[in-house]
Amino acid sequence: MNVAWTFVDYVSPNGKNLIGEWIVREISVQARADFASLLLALAKVRNWSRRDFRPRLEGHPGLSEIKFVSERRQHRLIGCFAPAFTYVLLLGCTHKQQNYDPPNALVTAQERKRKLDLREASTCEHAF
Amino acid sequence: MNTRSKIITALKDEAFRQAFVRSQINVGIPFQVRALRKKRNLSQAELAAKAEMLQPRIAAIERPGASKLNLETLFRLASALDVGLCVRFAPFSEVLNWAENFNPDSFDIPSFAGDSGLSEREENTGWIASVTAPQTLNVVSSNMPSVSFRITNNSFWREQILEDLHNAVRETLRDPRRKGIEDPIVPLVYSQSPAISTWIERIH
Numbered sequence: 178m179n180v181a182w183t184f185v186d187y188v189s190p191n192g193k194n195l196i197g198e199w200i201v202r203e204i205s206v207q208a209r210a211d212f213a214s215l216l217l218a219l220a221k222v223r224n225w226s227r228r229d230f231r232p233r234l235e236g237h238p239g240l241s242e243i244k245f246v247s248e249r250r251q252h253r254l255i256g257c258f259a260p261a262f263t264y265v266l267l268l269g270c271t272h273k274q275q276n277y278d279p280p281n282a283l284v285t286a287q288e289r290k291r292k293l294d295l296r297e298a299s300t301c302e303h304a305f
Numbered sequence: 306m307n308t309r310s311k312i313i314t315a316l317k318d319e320a321f322r323q324a325f326v327r328s329q330i331n332v333g334i335p336f337q338v339r340a341l342r343k344k345r346n347l348s349q350a351e352l353a354a355k356a357e358m359l360q361p362r363i364a365a366i367e368r369p370g371a372s373k374l375n376l377e378t379l380f381r382l383a384s385a386l387d388v389g390l391c392v393r394f395a396p397f398s399e400v401l402n403w404a405e406n407f408n409p410d411s412f413d414i415p416s417f418a419g420d421s422g423l424s425e426r427e428e429n430t431g432w433i434a435s436v437t438a439p440q441t442l443n444v445v446s447s448n449m450p451s452v453s454f455r456i457t458n459n460s461f462w463r464e465q466i467l468e469d470l471h472n473a474v475r476e477t478l479r480d481p482r483r484k485g486i487e488d489p490i491v492p493l494v495y496s497q498s499p500a501i502s503t504w505i506e507r508i509h
Contacts, residue, residue, distance in 0.1 A: 180410070207331075210324035211370055213312060214332040214404055220308075221408040226339075228368055246370035247331070305311040 180223045183263045184216055184303040187289050195289075196254075197304035199269035208247035212254070213305050215245050237283050239290060240267070253277065255286040265293065265300055309405060316397055326400055332369040333407065334379070339367040340412040341386050355385035387416035 186196035200209050219225055225232075225243075234240045234255070243254040243264075251272040256265050267289045270282040277283065292298035306314075316322040342352045342363075349363040356363070358381065365372040366382070376392065383390040415421070 206320045207324045207327065210321055210328040211331050214328040215369060217404050218332065218336050218407060218409050222410050246368065305315055
């Protein structure tokens with residue numbers, strides 16, 4: 178059976194697509210394109226490889242992350258799964274030598290997930 | 306707006322579209338290498354040996370963005386996997402179509418021994434159908450009552466095309482006036498265009 182994952186972006190309580198903003202403002206055009214190509218491929222893969230995906234983030238239940246390298250920088254999209262083959266992108270960041278940039282990325286992502294669970298925030302289709 | 310429309314919108318920016326083409330190498334090739342290696346039940350070390358590389362190099366190649374890929378590397382990988390390699394210029398639509406249709410789970414390229422496209426074709430003894438741009442399936446010339454088809458590439462469209470083709474052949478063969486047809490008789494419109502020139506060959 179063909180798989181079709183859907184990616185959605187976190188939208189803040191005041192209506193901002195924070196993933197879309199990160200993609201456009203915080204990362205290079207090449208990284209944006211690499212991420213787009215990665216999502217196009219992952220959308221059809223039933224079980225994501227550890228090469229591209231970390232299913233559990235210690236100390237942060239429910240969170241996982243998509244990983245990719247672009248222009249020699251480690252990028253991370255922290256997110257969580259939702260029903261019907263949906264993956265919610267909560268926060269974009271970079272990663273170097275065991276450290277996230279920004280350093281509070283996981284805490285922020287956890288908070289965003291909490292707001293979604295409480296329906297204080299929403300999601301929208303991924304902006305590419 | 307669907308995914309394709311969003312990417313087309315993004316492609317309007319010249320910097321992004323150049324980056325998107327590059328990303329098909331940065332991201333697409335690593336996925337292809339890993340898929341083909343697994344389809345052949347090779348470990349990274351085994352593929353490395355065939356390609357005259359070291360295993361860490363293969364591991365890096367299979368990680369999107371982690372390794373620069375040059376033509377020599379691609380030649381060696383193609384040789385190790387016993388597949389061909391096409392390096393050519395293409396319209397952005399074709400690049401996008403490929404990226405959209407590429408499925409890492411089902412991607413496979415036959416090695417030389419398994420490439421049915423190289424077998425001798427019998428002239429005028431079966432159905433040959435081609436799917437060409439924009440979006441129609443043309444069924445031409447047949448004098449065989451019972452044939453089966455295998456799509457030789459673009460497996461993403463295999464099931465849909467096979468079903469449509471079987472229906473078209475069945476309906477055509479029921480009409481005794483329709484033997485040896487040359488004109489397009491069954492325009493079938495798909496919701497999205499498959500890759501240009503997907504060949505469907507008779508296999509028996």
